[in-house]
Amino acid sequence: MVFAMPSEIRMTQHLDPRSPWVLSTHDLGRRAGSMREVSLVLPAPADLGVDMIGVPKDADVGLDLRLEAVMEGVLVSGTARAPLTGECARCLDPISSEVVVDLQELFFYSDEDVSEEDSLLDGELLDLEPTFRDAVVLALPLSPVCTDDCLGLCVECGIRLADAGPDHRHEKLDARWASLQGLVIDNDQEK
Ligand SMILES: [Zn+2]
Ligand SMILES: [Zn+2]
Incomplete structure (x- = not known):
């Protein structure tokens, strides 16, 4: 062949x-x-x-x-x-x-x-x-969308932004919690 x-x-x-x-x-x-x-x-x-x-x-x-x-x-x-x-x-x-x-x-x-x-x-x-x-x-569309103005998903938690409403946001507390946890782990390791 x-x-x-x-x-x-x-x-x-x-x-x-x-x-x-x-x-x-x-x-x-x-x-x-x-x-x-x-x-x-x-x-x-x-x-x-x-x-x-x-x-x-x-x-x-x-x-x-x-x-x-x-x-x-x-x-x-x-x-x-x-x-x-x-x-x-x-x-x-x-x-x-x-x-x-x-x-x-x-x-x-x-x-x-x-x-x-x-x-x-x-x-x-x-x-x-x-x-x-x-x-x-x-x-075929490379990126098909349900509606042209589809808001997509929240990048933080994955909820549909259309369902979550305009007030949906995440406090930036997360970063501080993460560093506190880091301290605890460090203490543990020192023992
Ligand atoms: Zn959509
Ligand atoms: Zn979210």
């Missing part, structure tokens, strides 16, 4: 027509200009997310797609809409929202003159999952 050319690796990876994200382009018939619009609901693939937020596995992903035969292949464009669940990066409360992404990918008929990043048709089949996955990961 190490010595195989990229095109040979790809040609050995046949798509599974039963996989939900593998779509058939059969009825486009390779006639440039032929076009089909489809609306689908597909189960979200596993492990789609970043640290704090992601699309739950098997959640409904709504797709409105346009499949268009062009000279070099099949152009897929449209939108995908998926639910998101995660944690607020400031207060750690659970959050749920939604991500909507634009998809656009040209799936080439042939691996001639294409680069390693380009997508290929496998016969009449194409796999939309990598396109969807890339678009979602780019659209």
Whole structure:
């Protein structure tokens, strides 16, 4: 495998027509200009997310797609809409929202003159999952928040500042107690 050319690796990876994200382009018939619009609901693939937020596995992903035969292949464009669940990066409360992404990918008929990043048709089949996955990961917030004005947690005690109220503060007595304790320990050690 190490010595195989990229095109040979790809040609050995046949798509599974039963996989939900593998779509058939059969009825486009390779006639440039032929076009089909489809609306689908597909189960979200596993492990789609970043640290704090992601699309739950098997959640409904709504797709409105346009499949268009062009000279070099099949152009897929449209939108995908998926639910998101995660944690607020400031207060750690659970959050749920939604991500909507634009998809656009040209799936080439042939691996001639294409680069390693380009997508290929496998016969009449194409796999939309990598396109969807890339678009979602780019659209996810790195620091998702429950609300834009979330106050987060108290750095001293970890309570949610929204619950604690505006008067919440910690006296700086703590430092003095700590030094008193230090004296006691020192005395003990001298005995
Ligand atoms: Zn929050
Ligand atoms: Zn506190």
